[in-house]
Amino acid sequence: MRKEIINLLKKENKLSSKALSEIKNLEIDDFANTIKEIGKKETKYIKALEISKNLTNNHIGKDIYIYKEVSSTNTVAKFLSQHGVESGSVVISERQTDAKGRSGKAWASPLGGVWLSFILYPEVDHSKLPMITLAAGVAVAKALEKIGVENPEIKWPNDIMINGKKVCGILTEAVAKFNTIENIIVGIGIDANLNVSDFPEELQEGTTTLKEYFGKNIDENLLIKILLEELEKIKDLFNDREYESILKEWRKRSYTIGKIVEVRKPFNSYYDAYVIGIGKEGALVVEKIDGTLEKVISGECIIKN
Structure with missing residues (x-):
């Protein structure tokens, strides 16, 4: 995180041409207010005023930080979460240079996409934390x-x-201290006003964009506003423990249920299975070739043709 924050300060000319040895000795926490100030400066494409206009949310998006370019909005959100910003604060960047998806996979984030993260301080049982990713997925689908x-x-x-084809990815990360979860960072990346050819060749297959879907650019600021509204609604359901309502909406939009998949688990363990559904804790329920049922809590499911 330290390296990424220093790079952001350099890009914004907030650090003079210090020697590398001096930069190494910087107390990065001393720059928290500067990072916040940068996030309040006007940017060219993503506009806080347009997003906030008529936004009635009480929580998510009440405070918004927008940057021209960061390594990862999740990284900046983690940093800000440790320096006094409120739950529901949103970090947006017009471009990301080193974003990651699940399992550390590269996530291309050129100019034209919607790249944002928001901070939560959830007061729920830890067993329900995987539901946050599913809930965010429902919010994104509803916004689209x-x-x-x-x-x-x-x-x-x-x-x-x-x-x-994939148009959006979600990455949920927990910020923990002494085995206690202090907050949750949810990163959302939507391929909006981009062509598939804008991505590295190895990421183009199986990818689509909203521009290609509609045949024209969409209003990114309006999409972000609508997304924040849907995130607020789903957050309220989550806080009210309406987990089954969230799962019902997820099941209605499931791309995975009813398909044959290859389940890839940590440590190179994998097997083929049929996806039956999703359990109340957010685990995928699959039937293996031998007829046994298994809950998949972590890992990856590759749809088989």
């Missing part, structure tokens, strides 16, 4: 529906699909 996308689907656990 509201701007005119027909039948966006959710691929367990964290991808949003349009016509069988």
Whole structure:
């Protein structure tokens, strides 16, 4: 995190041409207020005023920090979460240079996408934390529906699909101290006003964008506003322990249920299975070839043709 924050300060000319040895001795926490101030400066494409206009949320998006370029909005959100920002604060960047998806996979984030993270201080049982990713997926799908996308689907656990291709990924990370979860960072990346050719060649297959879906650019600020509204609604359901309501909405949009998948688990363990459904704690329920049932809590499911 330290390296990323220093790079952000350099890009914004908040550090003079100090020698590397001097930079190493900097107390990065001393720059927390500067990082906040940078996030309140006007940016070219993403506009806080347009997002906040008529936004009635009481929690998510009440405080918004927008940057021209960061390594990762999740990284900046983690840093800010440790320096006094409120739960529900949102970090947005017009571009990310070193974003990651699940399992450390590269996530291309060029100019034109919607790249944001928000901070939560959830007061729930830790067993329910995997539900946060599913809930965020429902919010993204509903937001896409509201701007005119027909039948966006959710691929367990964290991808949003349009016509069988990925348009959005979600990365949920816990910030822990002494084995206690202090807060949760939820990162959302939506391929909005981009062409598939804007991505590295190795990431193009199986990817789509909203621009390609609609045949034109969409209003990114409006999409962010709608997304924050849907996140607020799903957050209220989560806080009220309405987990079954969230799962019902997830199941309606599931891209994974009813398909044959290859389940890839940690330590290179994998097997084929049929996806039956999703359990109340957010685990995928699959039937293995031998007929036994298993709950998949972590790992990856590759849809088989």
